[in-house]
Amino acid sequence: MRRLLNSLFADSNIVRHTSSMKETASMIRTTRLGQMALGLMALLAFAAPLSAVDMLYVSLNDSTIVSYDTTSGVGSTIAASVATFSSSNLSGLKGLVFDSSGNLYAANNAGPYVNTISKFNSSGAYLSNIIGNLNSPAGLAFDISGNLYAANYTVNTISKFNSSGAYVSSISGNLNGPQGLAFDISGNLYVANNNVNTISKFNSSGAYVSSISGNLNGPLGLAFDISGNLYAANTGDNTISKFNSADGYLSSISGNLDVPYGLASDSSGNLYAANFGNNSISKFNSSGVFLTSWSTGSAKPQFLAFKPVTVPEPSTYALSAIATGVMAAIARRRKARTA
Structure with missing residues (x-):
């Protein structure tokens, strides 16, 4: 996991200044960091939901x-x-x-x-x-x-x-x-x-x-x-x-x-x-x-x-935390480049 995160954040030139939301979305889809974030979010879509049914x-x-x-x-x-x-x-x-x-x-x-x-x-x-x-x-x-x-x-x-x-x-x-x-x-x-x-x-x-x-x-x-x-x-x-x-x-x-x-x-x-x-x-x-x-x-x-209530697997929370961190990193680097 440490090696994966290091590889994700190693490239300091991964986020560049863009002039529109459309360009920003395109940039996220085409960069390695953005692709990983989108992939993690897709995995979350299939994670077991919290069931509130008793x-x-x-x-x-x-x-x-x-x-x-x-x-x-x-x-x-x-x-x-x-x-x-x-x-x-x-x-x-x-x-x-x-x-x-x-x-x-x-x-x-x-x-x-x-x-x-x-x-x-x-x-x-x-x-x-x-x-x-x-x-x-x-x-x-x-x-x-x-x-x-x-x-x-x-x-x-x-x-x-x-x-x-x-x-x-x-x-x-x-x-x-x-x-x-x-x-x-x-x-x-x-x-x-x-x-x-x-x-x-x-x-x-x-x-x-x-x-x-x-x-x-x-x-x-x-x-x-x-x-x-x-x-x-x-x-x-x-x-x-x-x-x-x-x-x-x-x-x-x-x-x-x-x-x-x-x-x-x-x-x-x-x-x-x-x-x-x-x-x-x-x-x-x-x-x-x-x-x-x-x-x-x-x-x-x-x-x-x-009956026991179905709850998300621990991996669901882990994926959520990683995906959130990746998206936050994109936002921080974009802000730094435009400052």
């Missing part, structure tokens, strides 16, 4: 997974599902989670594929199943190292699998009816204990740390927002409890909820709740104010997951 995926009790574009705006009608995952490898759906590559994992809690986790690529094509060391799997979550965790509701354990789907270990103790899972920014795992109204916290090694109790009633879904606050869906009293990053209780959301199951927070800090009781999804802003809701039809929503 795609919400919902597991339904009819063994399908639907997705919604949630960026339509407050008060607007959110369109019917824009993508549907339906496969012979899904049954008794519960937890959903995406890995860093955009592959979707779904927990099969009942039916012919009970005690498995199905994996799909970003287009919805079935890839494989994780089998073994699962017992009525519910919530799913990935840690920062790419390991997958699954809550085993009936045996009160959490199973850990590596990025290849191979079983690694289990967490046991201080669990009772584990459902929703969520990792904080420090790598601690939070588990909703649906049977005893608590949330258990484990460190990145799987060691028990502490429990949150109080202001919980049949907690099921868990989610962290962009500020590090933890939300817990209370199926027992149709509320959502909010805790700060130190696990201290802050407030509760009530209203427009009917047996809330799964939770998810988008890139703007809005919170979504799956209402198992009335087949709908409710949306709240970061202050807990209700914004809108939409129906999931005849099927009951269970768990929620946002």
Whole structure:
């Protein structure tokens, strides 16, 4: 890269005085420096754009997974599902989670594929199943190292699998009816204990740390927002409890909820709740104010997951910086020659 830049700026006579914009444009096209700048700008045109779309995926009790574009705006009608995952490898759906590559994992809690986790690529094509060391799997979550965790509701354990789907270990103790899972920014795992109204916290090694109790009633879904606050869906009293990053209780959301199951927070800090009781999804802003809701039809929503947002590759920024620098150099040299 250094050699390339040196060669670009070595010729002190590359920019000459011109008397018109037309001549200037012609000069840029015919000089080595100008050609490089134009080439870099052309490459930028094909770089991956930043996607601001938050795609919400919902597991339904009819063994399908639907997705919604949630960026339509407050008060607007959110369109019917824009993508549907339906496969012979899904049954008794519960937890959903995406890995860093955009592959979707779904927990099969009942039916012919009970005690498995199905994996799909970003287009919805079935890839494989994780089998073994699962017992009525519910919530799913990935840690920062790419390991997958699954809550085993009936045996009160959490199973850990590596990025290849191979079983690694289990967490046991201080669990009772584990459902929703969520990792904080420090790598601690939070588990909703649906049977005893608590949330258990484990460190990145799987060691028990502490429990949150109080202001919980049949907690099921868990989610962290962009500020590090933890939300817990209370199926027992149709509320959502909010805790700060130190696990201290802050407030509760009530209203427009009917047996809330799964939770998810988008890139703007809005919170979504799956209402198992009335087949709908409710949306709240970061202050807990209700914004809108939409129906999931005849099927009951269970768990929620946002698909990772596509962002530009680092090379896009590098190309942009180089192209900008080249064009600035042309302008400076032109100014120097005309002074």
